[in-house]
Amino acid sequence: MFKAAINAELLKDALAALAVIVDEVRFKIKPEGISVKAVDPANVAMGIFELGSSAFDEYSADESEIGIDLNKITDLLGIADKSDTVRMELEEENHKLLIDVGGLSYTLSLLDPSTIRAEPRVPQLELPAKVVLNGADLRRAVRAAEKISDHMLMGVSGDTFFMEAKGDTDQVRLEMGRDQLIDLKAGEACSLFSLDYLTDIVKPTNKVNEVTLSLGRDFPVLIDFEIANGAGRISYLLAPRIESD
Amino acid sequence: MFKAAINAELLKDALAALAVIVDEVRFKIKPEGISVKAVDPANVAMGIFELGSSAFDEYSADESEIGIDLNKITDLLGIADKSDTVRMELEEENHKLLIDVGGLSYTLSLLDPSTIRAEPRVPQLELPAKVVLNGADLRRAVRAAEKISDHMLMGVSGDTFFMEAKGDTDQVRLEMGRDQLIDLKAGEACSLFSLDYLTDIVKPTNKVNEVTLSLGRDFPVLIDFEIANGAGRISYLLAPRIESD
């Protein structure tokens, strides 16, 4: 059993953050909320998604697992107004999700969860440095780096967080000191990341006040932030690139 | 003789509603206003268009018939400001329409009306059910149906108006009861329509408060609404599709 109601824009934003990683998703539904763990097809980025029951206007659920094509549901939500309420109800016996929004009733066929890649194991990493910054600052640096290169260094040196991209002839660097950051835990950290992935991952951070980056030396970065006004959380784990030249 | 002045946005909206059906149009000009009857090249949709002289700031005309390429005139109006006045004058002897708008003077060659398909005969139909609803509601349902299928049922069942689209796996349905509609005349009605056509036809209804649908059982739908603040009217007659599977 699963029956819930939630604000349309909040749901749209949450699903957009997930769509960065995968199109077809196994949602784990529990009485305390919904969660997803997914890896992108190339095994470079992982998304860990949690949306607690308090994010919903109404929520009642047993344990179950459903498979959803995010593109379909995003398409449908595109027609909703921001302030619309989305009502969802699971029809377990015939594998349908009933969605009601803006007077329209959708009947969505669910995917068989067993056809979707299984939940990955989340690695336990020791990431010595931690940086908390504004999402818009992060996104701006990534957009600037894209103009120059297809990969980008991120690291912490002393009390300074830096991002840097080098092209054939040009270069861009952002440095933020302790006073420009929301928080900084110093630690030796410097890793190179693919901008293909970072560009997508930082898109949903644009409206986010506090994004936390956890970094190491040639280690993955953990990028995480709250969604749904604190009632949910999304974490991305992005593997480093080996220095190319 | 034909000489008239009209608000640019009003003319633009009226012509856009007509352009849904055809590109080249025979305008019938009379002392009491302008009218068009046209069928789309595939004979699926008909448009009946009337713009009374009261829609114009100035209007004086004898009877005449002129052929116009709507794309050209729409292009020119695209440069006008919403509040601009469009002045038109027919130069009968050399088949030109003089258009003055925003300080620019256009001389447009007219098409020979005899090269444009003749006015169709408008069939007399007995359409038992009638529904009056807000144009934005209609457009939303059509946009939702497009996500799912390429055709859509519209009908009346008891005191409920419904629109429904079924895809291979998914389905969307809108039901509106008497209290959600502006008006309803109950009657047995259920027909299937091509969304290719409906999508275009409902585009101009987005700003329209009251759209009237007249429906029957496997019969055409008549969609009509006022334009030019009530000084004109456009009606579309759309043939039903035979149930495909």
Next chain:
Amino acid sequence: MFKAAINAELLKDALAALAVIVDEVRFKIKPEGISVKAVDPANVAMGIFELGSSAFDEYSADESEIGIDLNKITDLLGIADKSDTVRMELEEENHKLLIDVGGLSYTLSLLDPSTIRAEPRVPQLELPAKVVLNGADLRRAVRAAEKISDHMLMGVSGDTFFMEAKGDTDQVRLEMGRDQLIDLKAGEACSLFSLDYLTDIVKPTNKVNEVTLSLGRDFPVLIDFEIANGAGRISYLLAPRIESD
């Protein structure tokens, strides 16, 4: 030595006006400001660009010449906010321009000026007629002409400035009398210009209050206007087209 600070939007607008003519530019830097003279690859249009030191918040410079790829710098400024300050500093020894904007530090490799086409000689022309008009009026007429043809007449006849485009069947004409213009110096003038070029040239005039056109009979047109709130100036010289048919 060159070190300067300037408002990001002002710089963006100035460079956009220049990019109409060429992509790779030789900037002449002097203590009193920056200047460029450039011809488009087809030798049809020339741009003469001056940005005085008073356009800058800070400015100190010796004489030097640098080569810049406008696309690169425009790309980078695209990320800046309108109110950001752009700080630039020349690293002469290694041919780099350091650009600081919105917390991001760019290191841009300069082009070797000797690889960029040399400054053209600006011809001395006697253009008898002069028209001063609002940039938005000019742009509107050019946009209207584009709908009809690929070239456009501009001229002065008596006390009237006119622009006219003739297509195969249609025609558009703008006439502005002395009272609709900001200023007019009468003189016999009528020349035909390519709309390919005019379209690009008038794009930056859209926000400009006063654009001066100097015209002759089958002579180039000189289009010029202030940039940077009067602290700079751009002039375009566009060759006439020979009447085609």
